Amino acid sequence: MGLSLSFFMRFLFLLSLFSLISAGSYSSVLSPxxxxERFALLQFKESIIINRSASDDPSAYSKVSSWTTLSSDCCTWDGVQCDExxxxxxxxxLSSSYLIGSINSSSxxxxxxxxxxxNLASNDFNHSxxxxxxxxxSKLTYLNLSNSAFSGQIPSEILQLSKLISLDLALNPLKLQKPNLESIAEKLINLQELVPSEVDISSTLPSTLTNLTSLKAIYLRNCGLHGEFPTGIFQLPNLKSLSVHLNSNLTGRVPEFNRSIPLEDLTLAGTGFSGMLPDSIGNLKSLHFFDVGGCNFSGPLPFSFGNLTELIFLDLSDNNFNRGTLSWVGKQTKLTFLNLYETNLYGDIPYSLGNLTHLETVSLSSNELTGPIPSWLANLTQLTQLWLQKNILHGPIPTSVYKLRNLQILDLCLNRLSGTVEFGLFRELSSLL
Structure with a gap:
């Protein structure tokens, strides 16, 4: 009888153990x-100040406030995860956690x-x-210190984090000069995401970046880059996002693209890139964000833009393109933002523009567009901004414009419009700023 009872108790224990595993709670029971580490977390909490001024993120809240000695299992604390x-x-x-204070090596x-x-993003570490x-x-694969008021030279010790896949240092008054960008390209060879936007790099872009074949995203906004952009970066086999905008002394040319290039986001605005945009840009079928505003591009606008049906954002403004029409517009039905300011356009505004019913912002200003303002603009019901100034448009303002109830900005000045303006109808546009 004793043997049978012992066997029965062992069976119940194994059954209970199986239930815990199935419920996902066994690891917490076995390995709290x-x-x-619990003391280290509590000590960090005590070393820091909690203040709402540390973050302007509307979703911010203090994760560490819930950490307490009354709870022995820190694996259940807000912001903390443990190996099962x-x-x-x-x-x-601890991103957006209202943290204020300095962090030093003894932390x-x-x-x-x-x-x-x-992840310590969107806090205030007091320019430490x-x-x-x-x-x-040394086991870090993901490090995010963005927008947290770190300053000074980025330490060389960061190069010892050889397992890093993602490094985000953006929006801090930091310097990446010794070590520099070349050091990162040579040491952190597993990187898939590199984000030092707004960090002071003040150098050329090293060609060694083309060796980071795992790279999926690189954001280098306003980093003081200069010299010639290495064309091979465009050809990285896994690169989906590339942004170097607001580096006015950075020059380069856009290469030919084959159909295997996975680019989704390409931002060159405010740089010294020049030359022609290739017709093969139409091969970038996954492209949804393209911004080359304020560059020095010339030549014709490629008709292959009509193939980019995944585009959401398109800015070609303020370049030196040849005189051309809008005949390539109409198939980009996902567009929400279209800026063609000063792109040397002429002719009528094509009816096909009315297919882009998701548009929220349209600028066709400072061109030589002719004809009347089309009445079918009323189809673009999502419009919040419509810029048509400095063209050769003529005729009256169509009453359909007053049906664009979401409009906040409407600029029609410096055209050849005629007729009577019914100011009373502007009351219908209650969102106008």
Whole structure:
């Protein structure tokens, strides 16, 4: 009888264990948070100030406020995730958490040596430097310190984080000069995402960036880049997002594209890029964001823009394109933003523009467009901004314009319009600024 009871009890234990595993709670029972990591987290909480002024993110809240000694399992704390088998803290997300204070190399944060992901974005670290102690987090694959008031030179110790896949340092008054961008390209060879936008780099772009074949996204907005852009970066086999805008001394040319290039987001605005846009740009069938406003491009606008049916944002403004028409517009039915300011356009506004019913902003200003303002503009019911100034448009303002109830900005000045303006109808446009 005793043997049967023992067997029955073992059976119940195994059944209970199986239920815990199935429910996903076994790991928490077997491997709760380690005491040393719990103390490290609490010590970090005590070293920092919580203040709403630290973040302007409307979704921000203080994650660490809920951390307490009354809860022994830090794996259940807000912003903290642990490995299910070992109980080690592997992820810490304290983004937009109202954190204010300085972090140095003695911070208990660097005792969390099993971290794979660390996100401290959108806080205020009081213009402290990124601590050299970051090297102790050697297992990091994801590091986000963006918009958190870090300053000074980025430490060379960051190059020791050889497993990094994503590095985001954007929107901080930082310098990346020693080490520099070339050092990052040589040491952090597993990078898929590199985001030092607004960081002071003040250098040329190293050709070694073309060796980062895993790179999917690189954002280098307003970094003081100069010299010739390495064309091979456009050809990286996995690159989906490339932004170098607002680097006025950066020059380059857009190469030919084959159908295998996966680019989705290409932003060159405010640079010294020049030459012609190739017809093969129409091969970028996944492109949804294209901005070359304020560059030095010339030659004809490629008709192959008509093939880019996934476009959501298109800005070709303020370049030196040849005189041309809008005959290529009409198939980009997902467009919400279209800026063709000063692109040397002539002729009537084509009826096909009325197919783009998702448009919210349209600028066709400072061209030589002729004919009347089309009445079918009323089809563009999502419009919030319509800029048609400085053209050769004639005739009356069609009453259909007054049906665009979402309009906030309407500019028709410096045309050859005629007829009577019924100012009373503008009352219908209650959203006008």
């Amino acid at each position: 948070c380690h005491d040393n 088998n070992t109980g080690c803290v592997t992820r810490l997300d 208990s944060l660097f005792q969390l040596v099993h971290l794979h992901r660390l 430097q990124i601590p050299a102690g970051v090297r102790r987090l």
